[in-house]
Amino acid sequence: MIQFDQNDSNRMMEAKMSTVTDVPATTGARHGFDSLEEETHLDGLPVHGQLPPWLRGSLLRTGPAKWEVGNRTMSHWFDGLAMLHRFSFGDGGVSYANRFLESRAYRAARDRGEIAYSEFATDPCRSLFARVSAMFSPKLTDNANVNLTKLGERFISMTETPIPVQFDADTLAAAGVAYEPPGQLTTAHPHMDRATKGMLNYAAKLGPRTSYRFFLLRPDSSKPEVIATRGVREPAYMHSFGLTDRWLVLAEFPFVVSPPRLAFSGRPYIENYRWKPELGTRFHLFDRSTRESIGPFETDARFSFHHVNSYEEGDEVVVDISTFSDAGIVEDLYMERLRAGKPVAPGYLERFRISPAAGTVTSERLIEESIDLPRINYGRCNERPYRYAWGVGFGGGWIDRIVKADVVERRSTVWAEEGCFPGEPVFVAAPEAGGEDEGVLLSIVFDGRRGNSFLLVLDARSLDELARAEVPHHIPFGFHGQFARA
Numbered sequence: 001m002i003q004f005d006q007n008d009s010n011r012m013m014e015a016k017m018s019t020v021t022d023v024p025a026t027t028g029a030r031h032g033f034d035s036l037e038e039e040t041h042l043d044g045l046p047v048h049g050q051l052p053p054w055l056r057g058s059l060l061r062t063g064p065a066k067w068e069v070g071n072r073t074m075s076h077w078f079d080g081l082a083m084l085h086r087f088s089f090g091d092g093g094v095s096y097a098n099r100f101l102e103s104r105a106y107r108a109a110r111d112r113g114e115i116a117y118s119e120f121a122t123d124p125c126r127s128l129f130a131r132v133s134a135m136f137s138p139k140l141t142d143n144a145n146v147n148l149t150k151l152g153e154r155f156i157s158m159t160e161t162p163i164p165v166q167f168d169a170d171t172l173a174a175a176g177v178a179y180e181p182p183g184q185l186t187t188a189h190p191h192m193d194r195a196t197k198g199m200l201n202y203a204a205k206l207g208p209r210t211s212y213r214f215f216l217l218r219p220d221s222s223k224p225e226v227i228a229t230r231g232v233r234e235p236a237y238m239h240s241f242g243l244t245d246r247w248l249v250l251a252e253f254p255f256v257v258s259p260p261r262l263a264f265s266g267r268p269y270i271e272n273y274r275w276k277p278e279l280g281t282r283f284h285l286f287d288r289s290t291r292e293s294i295g296p297f298e299t300d301a302r303f304s305f306h307h308v309n310s311y312e313e314g315d316e317v318v319v320d321i322s323t324f325s326d327a328g329i330v331e332d333l334y335m336e337r338l339r340a341g342k343p344v345a346p347g348y349l350e351r352f353r354i355s356p357a358a359g360t361v362t363s364e365r366l367i368e369e370s371i372d373l374p375r376i377n378y379g380r381c382n383e384r385p386y387r388y389a390w391g392v393g394f395g396g397g398w399i400d401r402i403v404k405a406d407v408v409e410r411r412s413t414v415w416a417e418e419g420c421f422p423g424e425p426v427f428v429a430a431p432e433a434g435g436e437d438e439g440v441l442l443s444i445v446f447d448g449r450r451g452n453s454f455l456l457v458l459d460a461r462s463l464d465e466l467a468r469a470e471v472p473h474h475i476p477f478g479f480h481g482q483f484a485r486a
């Protein structure tokens with residue numbers, strides 16, 4: 001554990017930047033992008049250190065695990081076939097299980113060696129005739145490799161197509177389509193509606209009159225209710241959104257798509273988007289009770305995948321986001337580049353203050369350390385003023401550290417280990433916790449020196465290591481997961 005002030009952090013960033021041009025640190029990370037074929041169940045992983053006795057339940061994660069299908073290789077990190085991973089904790093021990101998510105996309109790959117559905121940046125091979133018919137009935141993938149959630153008693157794995165897949169958390173077996181979002185595009189980052197315990201999410205309805213939509217799905221329902229809508233000509237790429245007591249916060253970054261192009265270009269999905277910085281970043285606020293929307297409130301162009309948190313302060317709306325200067329990160333994450341050890345652009349934690357009355361937006365960087373895949377103490381702090389966020393940071397061209405951001409004191413704390421590359425740190429609050437950061441972080445770390453992965457358990461306050469549990473093989477770099485308490 002290392003603590004930096006801003007100057008140390010700047011110096012460190014400079015030191016790291018110079019290594020990018022010499023030997024990319026991504027060299028050690030490269031095998032974290034190898035496909036994983038085996039499905040296993042291992043009880044009693046070797047544990048070093050001491051797990052907190054209160055930690056009981058399962059870390060469930062989804063992520064891409066296999067990019068080779070037949071004689072083809074998927075183009076992008078986001079294309080890989082989804083695998084579910086589960087680390088279960090109890091009685092001082094840890095077990096691990098993994099299983100491919102048995103989607104239609106997976107079955108076509110396994111049974112016929114075919115990429116049969118359109119992924120993020122990879123299309124099926126099609127004859128001209130098949131391509132023409134596909135324009136009118138696009139074969140959207142159900143390869144739900146981005147994130148998962150628990151809604152009522154259901155576990156649901158999600159991607160950005162409107163085909164969320166339910167699964168059994170014990171067997172990791174897929175159990176069909178969970179619900180149908182009211183649009184062709186959605187996000188894998190829903191929010192919890194505190195009032196109903198339902199799920200709030202976004203959808204884009206494409207057509208002659210394209211619109212942004214928000215919907216509510218109640219815990220016991222499979223029928224989403226559209227709760228707000230706003231027309232748009234060229235929708236922006238949308239990976240997540242913000243939520244406050246009063247507002248749904250839509251940040252529209254200028255990476256946009258023309259719906260006819262999406263339908264008729266014959267190009268893979270994401271290649272139809274265009275970076276138009278002249279549009280700037282446009283915030284739209286949707287009132288959760290009246291369903292009216294206001295805005296756009298405009299500022300300079302940015303790009304982002306992940307909102308961190310949002311809340312109201314006086315007449316202003318505070319929106320914290322992990323931002324990139326442009327959409328180049330999408331290009332950076334093509335498999336050929338990643339497997340060649342090419343560096344990726346870092347994201348930074350930025351605070352936007354929207355003043356609806358004045359019609360203005362200001363922004364500032366909150367900490368100097370880079371950060372993405374952000375998590376907060378969600379149950380306690382989402383929609384509210386907060387102090388801490390945890391995420392991964394970038395050094396030497398790839399994710400090589402876990403970062404704790406103190407957004408009040410504007411300081412950061414870092415966990416890093418030579419040759420190790422961590423994934424998203426999931427915060428689990430201690431029972432009856434006093435402090436916001438009282439609990440643990442769970443992160444799957446790829447050890448580039450030994451070629452395998454381990455589950456790392458950190459004290460969320462200090463980032464001191466409490467324990468690690470070794471898996472005999474590597475776990476490919478993934479995106480998101482959730483902790484389900486026993």
Ligand code: CO
Pocket residue numbers: 146147189239305306479480
């Ligand atoms: Co995400």
